[in-house]
Amino acid sequence: MFQEAELGHRVDKRTFDREAAPLRLALLAAQQRLREEARTSVVLVVGGVEGAGKSETVARLNAWMDPRHIETNGFRPPTDEERQRPPMWRFWRVLPPKGRIGVFFGSWYTDPIVEAVEGPRRKRARAALDGRLDDILRFERMLADEGVLVLKYWLHLSKAAQKARLEALARDPRTRWRVTRQDRDRLASYDAFVATSERALRRTSRGHAPWIIIEGTDARYRDLAVGRSLLEALEARTGREPASGRPARRRLPVGAPDVDRRTVLSALDLSSALPDGRYEAALERWQARLGTLLRDRAFRTRAAVLVFEGVDAAGKGGAIRRVTAATDMRWVKIVPVAAPSDEERARPYLWRFWRHLPPHGTVTIFDRSWYGRVLVERVEGFADPEHWERAYGEINDFEDALVRHGTVVVKLWLHISRAEQLRRFRERARTDYKQYKITAEDWRNRRKWPQYEQAVCDMVERTSTRVAPWTLVAAEDKRWARVEVVKTVVRRIEAALDGA
Amino acid sequence: MFQEAELGHRVDKRTFDREAAPLRLALLAAQQRLREEARTSVVLVVGGVEGAGKSETVARLNAWMDPRHIETNGFRPPTDEERQRPPMWRFWRVLPPKGRIGVFFGSWYTDPIVEAVEGPRRKRARAALDGRLDDILRFERMLADEGVLVLKYWLHLSKAAQKARLEALARDPRTRWRVTRQDRDRLASYDAFVATSERALRRTSRGHAPWIIIEGTDARYRDLAVGRSLLEALEARTGREPASGRPARRRLPVGAPDVDRRTVLSALDLSSALPDGRYEAALERWQARLGTLLRDRAFRTRAAVLVFEGVDAAGKGGAIRRVTAATDMRWVKIVPVAAPSDEERARPYLWRFWRHLPPHGTVTIFDRSWYGRVLVERVEGFADPEHWERAYGEINDFEDALVRHGTVVVKLWLHISRAEQLRRFRERARTDYKQYKITAEDWRNRRKWPQYEQAVCDMVERTSTRVAPWTLVAAEDKRWARVEVVKTVVRRIEAALDGA
Structure with a gap:
């Protein structure tokens, strides 16, 4: 916060x-x-x-x-x-x-x-x-x-x-x-x-x-x-809306205004990288630690929820695979979040996430999550301001309920520069087996980069709490990002089990 | 409740x-x-x-x-x-x-x-x-x-x-x-x-x-x-408003529906009366007890708020005078509540009542009160439904704050039958020195008797709480009502001082 x-x-x-x-x-x-x-x-x-x-x-x-x-x-x-x-x-x-x-x-x-x-x-x-x-x-x-x-x-x-x-x-x-x-x-x-x-x-x-x-x-x-x-x-x-003659819109500021162009994203050091020789060893070391941790007796009465969000093409999928590689798939469930089903649309927004909460001893990985409401739905106008504005409080309540129940909540934002995104988009377009990964929507989102940045900063300010903090991961170098992700998951679960 | x-x-x-x-x-x-x-x-x-x-x-x-x-x-x-x-x-x-x-x-x-x-x-x-x-x-x-x-x-x-x-x-x-x-x-x-x-x-x-x-x-x-x-x-x-095509109004029921015409008001025994010979003695006895109580050492760190509401011509003024007669006027303040001043209108509704809260050792008598919002303002349409509906909660919060601070809150509703009201109105119109007491507004309110009854029942249901209950007083017989009022004030203050 x-x-x-x-x-x-x-x-x-x-x-x-x-x-x-x-x-x-x-x-x-x-x-x-x-x-x-x-x-x-x-x-x-x-x-x-x-x-x-x-x-x-x-x-x-x-x-x-x-x-x-x-x-x-x-x-x-x-x-x-x-x-x-x-x-x-x-x-x-x-x-x-x-x-x-x-x-x-x-x-x-x-x-x-x-x-x-x-x-x-x-x-x-x-x-x-x-x-x-x-x-x-x-x-x-x-x-x-x-x-x-x-x-x-x-x-x-x-x-x-x-x-x-x-x-x-x-x-x-x-x-x-x-x-x-x-x-x-x-x-x-x-x-x-x-x-x-x-x-x-x-x-x-x-x-x-x-x-x-x-x-x-x-x-x-x-x-x-x-x-x-x-x-x-x-x-x-104050003042009146030109057309309606009614009092002006009532929306109030969400975060601090942009005065000096410094944000949590601009402050992220994107040059972080891991040299070739050290990546494999580091990754394996953290993966082993994660594997051991999830088999720990103390984890049998706990659970973990991992939230993966990030810029398009920042490498969420690859990072998720590095987490699951360390774990027994019987104890891990990956929930890819795309458009809601009919059943989900007929119920309150958070219902589709509540239904996937992990039982004890297991991990649920959300590949995109409830933060969609304050990111894509906000920027693309799929949700009214009154909906996404109240979502911050509802999300905090939701995560608070999880943490009070003993669930570890790890939230990761994978970030790359706009130039790096362009490079990756082009590479995807060139590579046969990666073409499916790039759509017109990706290019459209890219044009709204500044609005997305604003939404991410507001999200971090409003929902990064002591009990469920956001970790912003520099993902310009994929290897660095993957190790950082596994390491963050390990450290957060370790801290929770120690505190228990 | x-x-x-x-x-x-x-x-x-x-x-x-x-x-x-x-x-x-x-x-x-x-x-x-x-x-x-x-x-x-x-x-x-x-x-x-x-x-x-x-x-x-x-x-x-x-x-x-x-x-x-x-x-x-x-x-x-x-x-x-x-x-x-x-x-x-x-x-x-x-x-x-x-x-x-x-x-x-x-x-x-x-x-x-x-x-x-x-x-x-x-x-x-x-x-x-x-x-x-x-x-x-x-x-x-x-x-x-x-x-x-x-x-x-x-x-x-x-x-x-x-x-x-x-x-x-x-x-x-x-x-x-x-x-x-x-x-x-x-x-x-x-x-x-x-x-x-x-x-x-x-x-x-x-x-x-x-x-x-x-x-x-x-x-x-x-x-x-x-x-x-x-x-x-x-x-x-469900359904749509005929004109606007928008979803129907969203107001939900306030209280139980009227199924058998029994209400807290209809259940009140209006035939209660005091015979001539017993009124003076009873009144003096309770007044004496009230006077002693307000000089009690324990009351020096407490205060009392008395709320007088009731049907027009039910005898609020006379009852208030019977209370003040028992007390030293330096320690009692009467606040008659009529239309708000400019200063009051410029601030949140309850401000005009907060400003008159009694300091320790004293009593404030509100001759009409914050309940105006859910009574006259509701019935006459001076307040929008969204305003008077949320007023119940705000009033409960307000009284809760008073009681937690040690203030005794006594709320009295003086009730008479419609026929008795007519008799009193006519008597006032006939009596020179009472003519000022009867206005066109009184006659207008009288025509809305059923709406006022509904508002009173909802008010009692929503705001009669253990910490600040409503006492409904049968006021068909003025002497009975006056004794009941003084007695209620005495008993509620005594109970509060005993509990302290």
């Missing part, structure tokens, strides 16, 4: 200066439209890890827009008056009216997350956190139903970046005051804090109240990203 | 025979339309207390409709195959396809409720139950989003009726086999079972997947009620 926000996004000063000016004008215009229409109020939650620049971001938004129509609410320990009412009262009392933006710097998320990390034992229980998150879900659903635009920004720092940031602040006498004792404690519990936050964000990111995760390492990147995302959301919610 | 289903609903044999025949034909026609359109599948959950006739109801539905297109799924302890998959797998595998009805006799609710009552301690925790209910909520939301019609029938018996039913079954040698050891245990834990069920139903009854509670004491009433409600839902979901 935070992968995208640990890529080291940066924007240089010149770019920032060039882009900030028009952004600011557009934000002011959108804010004015919001005010004049007086139809929607905006609840803007700013959360994130310590040192990621929450306060600076709020200051920047106030500087960029008309601060008279922004209400900024910071929350300190509750007052007497507040303590005498239910916990949500302090937030209700400052809800902005229609036409205005309420910034919640600290929010209803702060206490549940902090207490789940540092609180007394009973509050650290997962069920306790989940209960509070569900109250929040209902609250935000109600806000959205009442026409409030709910936007939640999470400013993220990698552990290394947080440490560096706090050290830099502490070194400078002018900023030392910013670093509190609490900040230092938070650094010590970074991992627990991030794991809990991930759970909170994942369960509460909905189409009507999305979390947008922004890397906070570089202030210029951060401010541009938040500003652009806010602008996009305001523009989606 | 179960008040309506403990009224002793009955249908005599003649009425049943007269009504069952056309109902059956209409159900068959609706079922055929469902099949031909093949656009929607129906998931029909049948749950309820032991002995309320779940099995008989399922048999009746199969007899009334074409059983070839109904898939009835009973659930026994999970099989080997099922245990090796996540718990929801057994339900996924039998989801009906479009055009068909799947009856779930026993369902995803069975385990969570039974374990919350009888399970090991960690499963009896409220947070554990809530966590499972939230998984269910997401599952049903997904079904509804995928176009499945989700209907949930809860067959209820009062404790006395359950006991009588089990005894009757056990006496007859032909039916003795039906009474299991488990049934007897359930009777012993009736209260815990019903309290847990209420929580489960309340949290999972949504517009897109409502619980419909039906009294199971009388088989004829029960079967007609379930049949009619199912018919209503099928007709709402």
Whole structure:
């Protein structure tokens, strides 16, 4: 979930200066439209890890827009008056009216997350956190139903970046005051804090109240990203559709906006390769380990689901064969996912995947999967936005159910460059026995490369979770990719059995 | 929540025979339309207390409709195959396809409720139950989003009726086999079972997947009620709107259908009265007790919210004055609820009530309340159905937040007959100083008496909960009503302070 926000996004000063000016004008215009229409109020939650620049971001938004129509609410320990009412009262009392933006710097998320990390034992229980998150879900659903635009920004720092940031602040006498004792404690519990936050964000990111995760390492990147995302959301919610005269479409941003062209895909090192001499030995070694692992006594009460997705011609089939070669085919089932059958089409989308779940001691390999909905169906328009947008949450719920039952979920995205894909397509077209593998559809998909890239990045951001992370595999070199795939499967199953 | 289903609903044999025949034909026609359109599948959950006739109801539905297109799924302890998959797998595998009805006799609710009552301690925790209910909520939301019609029938018996039913079954040698050891245990834990069920139903009854509670004491009433409600839902979901050509409206039933004209309001004994000689003394006694109670040390860290609703001219104002007469006005605030202000209209509906929540040691009296949304706004069409339908859930969440914070919530509905209202209206019109109290609007509301009655019954069914029950007060005799009101307030606050 935070992968995208640990890529080291940066924007240089010149770019920032060039882009900030028009952004600011557009934000002011959108804010004015919001005010004049007086139809929607905006609840803007700013959360994130310590040192990621929450306060600076709020200051920047106030500087960029008309601060008279922004209400900024910071929350300190509750007052007497507040303590005498239910916990949500302090937030209700400052809800902005229609036409205005309420910034919640600290929010209803702060206490549940902090207490789940540092609180007394009973509050650290997962069920306790989940209960509070569900109250929040209902609250935000109600806000959205009442026409409030709910936007939640999470400013993220990698552990290394947080440490560096706090050290830099502490070194400078002018900023030392910013670093509190609490900040230092938070650094010590970074991992627990991030794991809990991930759970909170994942369960509460909905189409009507999305979390947008922004890397906070570089202030210029951060401010541009938040500003652009806010602008996009305001523009989606104000103004009228030209034809219908009805309020504009209600879709909200799915992920962080593209500010510096860095993505989880562009950050992948496609030059990774294995020299001839080492491939066979490495592959055999990992295959042997996989074979042993699946015969392990501990695996008899577990199961594994392997999801293979990737660019066309990235070599999914070959990689799958390298996995199955290591295993007894009685214990492995390959489910190729193409167009659904009549029976499948007549039932809820995930039914076709539930029916193939592995019994104990076995592995199901999905050659393409439920992610079709947020990839091909999204890009080709086979699914309405309302369908694929809610699919992220449904998929997370589905995988969560698997993992809670003890199933290991391994998700692999095989990636190649656009040029390499062209080379492989041409080779397939030239080679008799490979011609069946290349169709007009492949060429059509290829023309939509940028849309697919966007869909993949959103997918990783929304569905790469601690319990079921995505592994992106550089597949420019097939041998490298195959070893990486088998190795990933081994490591993930090993980790699961160790943890049991 | 179960008040309506403990009224002793009955249908005599003649009425049943007269009504069952056309109902059956209409159900068959609706079922055929469902099949031909093949656009929607129906998931029909049948749950309820032991002995309320779940099995008989399922048999009746199969007899009334074409059983070839109904898939009835009973659930026994999970099989080997099922245990090796996540718990929801057994339900996924039998989801009906479009055009068909799947009856779930026993369902995803069975385990969570039974374990919350009888399970090991960690499963009896409220947070554990809530966590499972939230998984269910997401599952049903997904079904509804995928176009499945989700209907949930809860067959209820009062404790006395359950006991009588089990005894009757056990006496007859032909039916003795039906009474299991488990049934007897359930009777012993009736209260815990019903309290847990209420929580489960309340949290999972949504517009897109409502619980419909039906009294199971009388088989004829029960079967007609379930049949009619199912018919209503099928007709709402099949066929097309004449004008638009779009699928029909998607509204589902809110409560049990009216089969025998018995409601919580018709069951109220309006002849209750206090003789002259006893009124003053009784009132003073309860007022004194209330005054003492509000000065109690224990009340200093609590608060109370009193909700007054009722038929026009039922005497809310007079009753409120009898409450305030007992108290120090520094500690009581009366909030008359009329049309919202500009400020209030610019914010989510409940904001205007949150802002008046009492601090510790005080009482807020709402003269009319948030229930306006499901009463006047519903009946007069000021709120769209989608708004007032979701209001039930929002109101329950709101009151739940109050109660969890330690606030006592007392909700009073003052009721008079239509004839008595007419008498009071005429008297007001005749009396100079009372003329201001009667407006054209009152006469207009009066003409919609049946619609208001329906709205009140739905409100009681959906929002009368263990933590915040409705008290219906017979107000035909004003003195009786006033004493009842003060007494109810005293008893509810006393119970809360005792429980603290």
